[in-house]
Each structure stands twice: as C-alpha cells, then as structure tokens.
Amino acid sequence: MAAYIIANGAAAYDHEVTIFHTFWGLNALRKDQQVPVKKGFLEKMFGKMMPRGADKMGISKMNFAGMGPKMIKHVINKHNAMTLPQLIDMAQELDVNLVACTMTMDLLGLQQEELLEEIEYAGVAAYLGEAENGNVNLFI
Amino acid sequence: MAAYIIANGAAAYDHEVTIFHTFWGLNALRKDQQVPVKKGFLEKMFGKMMPRGADKMGISKMNFAGMGPKMIKHVINKHNAMTLPQLIDMAQELDVNLVACTMTMDLLGLQQEELLEEIEYAGVAAYLGEAENGNVNLFI
Amino acid sequence: MAAYIIANGAAAYDHEVTIFHTFWGLNALRKDQQVPVKKGFLEKMFGKMMPRGADKMGISKMNFAGMGPKMIKHVINKHNAMTLPQLIDMAQELDVNLVACTMTMDLLGLQQEELLEEIEYAGVAAYLGEAENGNVNLFI
Numbered sequence: 001m002a003a004y005i006i007a008n009g010a011a012a013y014d015h016e017v018t019i020f021h022t023f024w025g026l027n028a029l030r031k032d033q034q035v036p037v038k039k040g041f042l043e044k045m046f047g048k049m050m051p052r053g054a055d056k057m058g059i060s061k062m063n064f065a066g067m068g069p070k071m072i073k074h075v076i077n078k079h080n081a082m083t084l085p086q087l088i089d090m091a092q093e094l095d096v097n098l099v100a101c102t103m104t105m106d107l108l109g110l111q112q113e114e115l116l117e118e119i120e121y122a123g124v125a126a127y128l129g130e131a132e133n134g135n136v137n138l139f140i
Numbered sequence: 141m142a143a144y145i146i147a148n149g150a151a152a153y154d155h156e157v158t159i160f161h162t163f164w165g166l167n168a169l170r171k172d173q174q175v176p177v178k179k180g181f182l183e184k185m186f187g188k189m190m191p192r193g194a195d196k197m198g199i200s201k202m203n204f205a206g207m208g209p210k211m212i213k214h215v216i217n218k219h220n221a222m223t224l225p226q227l228i229d230m231a232q233e234l235d236v237n238l239v240a241c242t243m244t245m246d247l248l249g250l251q252q253e254e255l256l257e258e259i260e261y262a263g264v265a266a267y268l269g270e271a272e273n274g275n276v277n278l279f280i
Numbered sequence: 281m282a283a284y285i286i287a288n289g290a291a292a293y294d295h296e297v298t299i300f301h302t303f304w305g306l307n308a309l310r311k312d313q314q315v316p317v318k319k320g321f322l323e324k325m326f327g328k329m330m331p332r333g334a335d336k337m338g339i340s341k342m343n344f345a346g347m348g349p350k351m352i353k354h355v356i357n358k359h360n361a362m363t364l365p366q367l368i369d370m371a372q373e374l375d376v377n378l379v380a381c382t383m384t385m386d387l388l389g390l391q392q393e394e395l396l397e398e399i400e401y402a403g404v405a406a407y408l409g410e411a412e413n414g415n416v417n418l419f420i
Binding site for chain 2 (some may be wrong): 005
Binding site for chain 2 (some may be wrong): 302303383386387404405407408411412417418419
C-alpha cells in the first residue's frame with residue numbers, strides 16, 4: 001500500500017512512475033480468479049499458498065493475531081480511504097508503469113495469463129536502467 | 141533504529157535530515173502515557189494494540205520467540221549504545237525534522253495530542269517534494 | 281537475495297557496487313562453521329540463535345509455516361537459479377564491496393574471525409559518504 005500511495009501521489013503531480021514488482025510483490029498483480037495454466041507440482045503449491053490478488057494480501061509487519069488486515073480494511077472503508085485494489089486501479093488510470101519481474105515469475109511459476117492486463121514484463125537490468133535515471137527510488 | 145542511527149549520523153555531519161513516519165513508524169512518536177482524546181471504537185482498539193512509544197516497540201525481523209527486544213535492549217545498554225528513545229531525543233537535539241504522516245494518523249485514529257512535542261505534520265506530497273531534493277532517500 | 285541479485289546485476293554492467301550489511305544482514309557474511317572466539321554470555325546467545333551463514337537464513341516475509349525456505353531453495357535449484365551463498369560468491373567475483381557494519385558487530389558480539397574473508401569493515405559515516413556519491417541507493 002505504501003508503494004502505491006507514494007506512486008499515485010507522484011503520478012498525480014505529473015511525475016513518471018514505475019513500480020517494479022518482485023517476489024511477494026507479484027501477488028498484488030495476480031487476478032483474483034484462478035486461471036487454468038499448466039504447472040509443475042511445486043509451482044502449483046506456490047500458486048495455492050500465495051495470496052491471489054491484492055484484496056487477499058495481508059498488511060505487512062503488524063498482524064494483531066490475524067485481526068489486522070480485516071480491521072485495517074474496515075478502518076480504511078470507514079475513512080473513505082482507498083483499499084489496495086482501488087489503489088492499483090488508480091495507478092493504472094494515472095499511467096503508472098506496473099512491471100512484473102520475470103525472473104521471480106519463473107521461480108514462483110507465475111505465468112502472464114495469471115496476472116492483470118496491461119502489465120509490463122522486465123528483468124533486473126531494465127529496473128536498474130530506470131532506477132539510475134529516476135529522482136526518487138525506494139525498495140518497499 | 142536503523143532509520144534514527146543513519147539520520148543522526150548524517151545530521152551530525154551537518155546534513156539536513158527529515159524522517160517521514162508512516163504506519164507503524166508513527167508508534168515511535170507516541171508519548172508513553174495514555175492521552176485522553178475522543179475516539180471511535182476501532183481507533184481505540186488500534187490505540188490499545190499498537191505499542192505506545194519507542195520504548196515498547198519490537199525489534200524488526202528477528203524475534204527470538206519474544207526474547208529478542210529485551211535481549212537487544214540489554215546488550216545495547218551493556219555496550220553503552222543508545223536505545224530508540226535516546227536516539228529520538230538525540231535526533232531532536234540535532235534538529236532532524238520528524239514528520240508524522242497525516243493520512244496514516246487519520247487511518248489509525250492517532251491525534252496530535254498523543255504524539256511527541258515538536259513534531260511536524262505533512263502528507264505524501266510534502267514527502268515527495270523533500271525526497272526529490274534530497275541526496276539520499278531510504279524506505280526503512 | 282534481492283540485495284545480491286540487484287547488486288550482481290549492476291556489477292555485471294560495470295557499475296561500482298557496495299553492500300553495507302547491518303543487523304541481521306550480517307548473518308549472510310558469517311562463515312558456516314563455528315569459529316572459536318572469546319565472548320560474553322549474551323554475545324554467545326546471539327551467536328547461537330542467529331543463523332550462521334547465508335545457507336541457513338530464512339526467506340523474508342513469507343514463511344509458509346516453516347516450509348518456505350526449503351521449498352524456495354528446491355525451486356531455485358530446479359530452475360538452475362542461484363542460491364544465496366552462490367549469489368555471494370558471484371558478488372565477490374564481480375568485485376562488489378561487501379561491507380560489515382562495525383557498530384552492529386559490536387552490539388551482536390560478532391568478530392572479524394567469524395565473518396567471510398575479504399570483507400571490509402566500516403561505520404555509518406562511511407556508508408553515508410558512499411550513499412551520497414551513488415546513483416541508486418536502497419535499504420533492503
């Protein structure tokens with residue numbers, strides 16, 4: 001959420017923004033329905049165990065014995081703040097570049113059909129190229 | 141602690157430093173006594189469940205089954221290193237700008253009376269402005 | 281792993297790269313055998329409780345009830361991707377500067393004999409000096 005809030009803030013002020021999603025960050029880009037694709041056993045396991053889509057992801061670092069994510073979503077709604085899926089929609093409307101790390105996708109057995117539409121695909125070299133030209137560069 | 145150690149190091153060498161506190165980072169800025177303010181039910185719950193002040197915060201990422209924070213505080217004292225509350229005091233003496241993220245404060249129901257004195261209050265746009273002009277910019 | 285993958289990527293494209301290891305990041309630099317050194321009680325406890333060397337470190341943020349690190353290592357091998365110890369070897373071959381934070385070493389009671397060969401030792405001021413001159417600077 002921090003990544004998307006900062007990204008949307010910057011994009012709203014006409015900055016060019018790219019979010020590079022790697023490891024568990026990829027889960028934010030998964031479609032929330034299961035997509036039938038061929039996978040090996042371990043890839044299937046990962047696919048099952050990882051949250052499918054932004055709506056199912058936990059809130060990092062503080063869990064309140066499992067109550068955390070639900071409570072926060074509740075509070076977010078109450079304050080008319082945006083949920084993670086809404087933040088991602090907004091990022092796409094603001095033309096934030098959402099990039100999925102192809103190396104981690106291979107590793108976790110995620111395929112392009114399983115991720116949201118209008119995502120870009122790139123590796124570490126492409127990330128570094130963008131990071132060098134950027135003004136502000138965060139690992140979140 | 142990493143944030144404050146780096147910030148104090150930089151401030152000691154005459155750099156201008158700002159720490160922008162968001163989500164759980166706000167807990168470092170809470171006064172350690174309870175402050176009577178009006179709150180809704182969920183805001184009260186958050187207020188109770190979150191650590192009140194820097195002295196009660198855990199050490200991230202390695203917990204040793206709960207022993208971690210105590211052990212580390214013990215070792216820190218033994219080596220005459222600084223604890224988090226001392227690091228925050230020092231940051232204030234070194235004129236590090238401590239900024240609380242107003243959006244997260246709303247969300248978690250934290251009010252200005254509950255946070256330390258001499259804190260600034262700002263949003264994501266202000267953070268981005270500072271980040272762009274800065275030399276070194278970390279998400280911790 | 282993310283730190284080493286990004287560092288090796290950048291070093292392979294002829295960038296000068298430094299990884300500054302602090303707190304639990306120091307564990308990646310520990311030799312995997314026990315090294316006999318004199319320590320106080322708490323330092324011994326830390327030494328025992330922290331993972332000794334990169335091969336024994338967990339994978340951050342997602343644990344699958346303990347299954348995570350093993351499964352990921354399995355998947356990494358299957359895809360011929362590199363494990364953390366291999367990534368560190370590669371970083372040393374690519375002349376990435378591996379720096380251990382001396383302040384945290386003191387705190388955790390780690391001594392130079394316990395860490396890998398050809399490591400540099402420095403403090404926060406040295407890190408800040410490098411960070412200011414660098415193009416891309418991440419806290420991972």
